[in-house]
Amino acid sequence: MPAVETELPRATPAVTMRAAESAAPTGTETILSTRRLNAWFGRARVLRNVTLDFHDRAVTAVIGPSGCGKSTLLRCLNRMHETVPGAIVEGDVILGETSIYKGGLNAIAVRRHIGMVFQRPTPFPTMSIRDNVAAGLRIRIGRGPSRSETDEIVQGALERAGLWDEVKDRLRDHALGLSGGQQQRLCIARALATKPRVLLLDEPTASLDPLSTQTIEELVYELRQSIAVVIVTHNMQQAARVSNRTAFMLAGEMIEVAPTGTLFTNPRDSRTESYVTGRFG
Amino acid sequence: MLGMTYVAAIIATLPLLFIIFHLLRQGAAFLRPDFFTQMPNPVGESGGGMANAIVGTLILIGTASVVGLPIGVGAGLYLADRKGSPLATTVRFLSDVLNGLPSIVLGIFAWEFLVRPVGGFSALAGGMALGAMMIPLVTRTTEEMIRLVPVSLREAALALGYTRWRTSVSIVLRTALPGIVTGALVAVARIAGETAPLLFTALGNQFWSTSLREPIAALPLQIFAYAISPYETAHGQAWAGALVLIMIVLVISLIARYATRGRYAGSGD
Numbered sequence: 155m156p157a158v159e160t161e162l163p164r165a166t167p168a169v170t171m172r173a174a175e176s177a178a179p180t181g182t183e184t185i186l187s188t189r190r191l192n193a194w195f196g197r198a199r200v201l202r203n204v205t206l207d208f209h210d211r212a213v214t215a216v217i218g219p220s221g222c223g224k225s226t227l228l229r230c231l232n233r234m235h236e237t238v239p240g241a242i243v244e245g246d247v248i249l250g251e252t253s254i255y256k257g258g259l260n261a262i263a264v265r266r267h268i269g270m271v272f273q274r275p276t277p278f279p280t281m282s283i284r285d286n287v288a289a290g291l292r293i294r295i296g297r298g299p300s301r302s303e304t305d306e307i308v309q310g311a312l313e314r315a316g317l318w319d320e321v322k323d324r325l326r327d328h329a330l331g332l333s334g335g336q337q338q339r340l341c342i343a344r345a346l347a348t349k350p351r352v353l354l355l356d357e358p359t360a361s362l363d364p365l366s367t368q369t370i371e372e373l374v375y376e377l378r379q380s381i382a383v384v385i386v387t388h389n390m391q392q393a394a395r396v397s398n399r400t401a402f403m404l405a406g407e408m409i410e411v412a413p414t415g416t417l418f419t420n421p422r423d424s425r426t427e428s429y430v431t432g433r434f435g
Numbered sequence: 436m437l438g439m440t441y442v443a444a445i446i447a448t449l450p451l452l453f454i455i456f457h458l459l460r461q462g463a464a465f466l467r468p469d470f471f472t473q474m475p476n477p478v479g480e481s482g483g484g485m486a487n488a489i490v491g492t493l494i495l496i497g498t499a500s501v502v503g504l505p506i507g508v509g510a511g512l513y514l515a516d517r518k519g520s521p522l523a524t525t526v527r528f529l530s531d532v533l534n535g536l537p538s539i540v541l542g543i544f545a546w547e548f549l550v551r552p553v554g555g556f557s558a559l560a561g562g563m564a565l566g567a568m569m570i571p572l573v574t575r576t577t578e579e580m581i582r583l584v585p586v587s588l589r590e591a592a593l594a595l596g597y598t599r600w601r602t603s604v605s606i607v608l609r610t611a612l613p614g615i616v617t618g619a620l621v622a623v624a625r626i627a628g629e630t631a632p633l634l635f636t637a638l639g640n641q642f643w644s645t646s647l648r649e650p651i652a653a654l655p656l657q658i659f660a661y662a663i664s665p666y667e668t669a670h671g672q673a674w675a676g677a678l679v680l681i682m683i684v685l686v687i688s689l690i691a692r693y694a695t696r697g698r699y700a701g702s703g704d
Contacts, residue, residue: 237593266596276591280609290595344595 335366498562511577
């Protein structure tokens with residue numbers, strides 16, 4: 155049963171603790187959307203007719219029990235799903251006005267517009283902190299940015315990722331010398347450096363300690379001012395803390411999407427209610 | 436039980452210590468500058484050196500590396516990329532068999548197919564035989580090292596907009612490079628002292644020759660020739676030659692160790 159996109163009024167309910175306090179304007183304009191998206195691993199169908207809009211300058215959380223297809227959904231958005239042997243995608247994803255599966259953009263171009271950060275930090279071990287952040291810049295087609303331009307972009311990206319003050323004196327040091335939480339913020343900076351329009355976070359705090367998790371959550375909360383963020387998480391409190399809208403998935407289907415406060419306090423679907431009240435998952 | 440393993444561990448190091456000690460005692464006296472700069476004297480005369488054999492061994496190692504490294508690294512990259520394909524499984528199995536092949540068998544084949552058709556022994560044939568011995572060693576270490584690079588790193592590069600090719604070269608290969616270099620050096624150290632394949636191919640040479648088309652002197656062959664001669668002074672030269680050979684292997688192993696330092700210790704996935 156395909157889920158129906160619910161466009162509820164943007165008024166944020168009081169329950170969305172910090173979203174309510176946010177002074178920053180967040181968008182309602184759709185920047186990325188899926189259209190009857192289906193995905194398979196070999197014969198196993200992991201996504202079933204998912205149709206969903208993601209808003210610009212807003213954080214959308216995708217929650218659901220393990221194996222519900224939320225990570226696969228994320229990986230379909232930047233065409234990473236198809237890099238796995240036997241993986242198949244059907245349907246479409248629209249970025250702005252452009253279809254990313256049916257012509258318009260190739261996979262490489264899509265991934266430059268839609269950045270991604272994974273569960274475990276993945277700094278490139280042979281590169282310094284600076285070179286890690288600049289890694290995505292060098293591979294642009296044509297002339298890359300000059301040294302001073304690169305320095306500027308690296309600083310900007312590290313500042314946005316909230317890491318600049320901690321690493322500005324050791325940009326030439328090995329990236330692996332950073333703590334796990336810092337490495338994850340380095341990966342976020344690396345993804346931001348190419349100026350993507352959307353940032354995908356796949357359980358970005360799953361391998362981090364509580365303090366680092368808090369830092370990343372605050373960072374995600376800040377990022378909504380400038381970019382569209384889609385975060386997959388199995389932690390409902392995290393979804394409640396950082397997102398404007400939350401989508402609930404079950405067995406490959408999009409069950410319900412609503413402003414975060416509404417979804418957690420007044421879900422329309424009984425399955426959503428069972429999940430958010432902790433009856434399964 | 437722990438006591439017995441302790442004793443076993445000590446005994447395991449004894450052969451090497453004994454060999455080094457004995458070589459130093461027997462051969463060190465002959466390691467004069469002449470040994471490195473002079474040609475061998477006719478058997479029976481004292482003095483002389485092994486300059487041609489030392490240079491010959493280095494040439495053979497170089498030729499073997501030119502043959503063995505590109506093929507070994509290339510095959511290793513293929514195996515790492517196409518883990519489960521029928522061809523990869525076959526290549527991996529055959530490579531392990533080749534690795535266990537007695538070197539004398541390899542020597543006979545090299546003679547049959549590299550020496551006999553061209554009508555003469557040559558450094559090139561020797562280098563190719565040694566190169567063939569290197570291939571399986573380099574193939575397997577390259578594959579192992581590439582596989583140690585976490586998949587998550589490859590994905591991170593792809594997600595950043597890297598092409599597949601670029602990901603393989605500038606992220607995966609670069610991350611695995613220290614390990615591959617180490618594997619290559621270990622393979623070089625392993626073949627540096629091989630004798631059997633050279634008996635049928637490089638043959639040995641009492642004179643100065645650096646030509647790839649001529650028979651060439653090599654330390655193991657020279658050691659063999661001197662050791663089986665009846666003269667005391669020749670025996671001393673043989674011990675000294677063995678000492679030099681061990682030092683070459685030791686230096687290569689130390690470089691390998693050095694290259695491994697600071698190697699990427701992955702997060703385990």
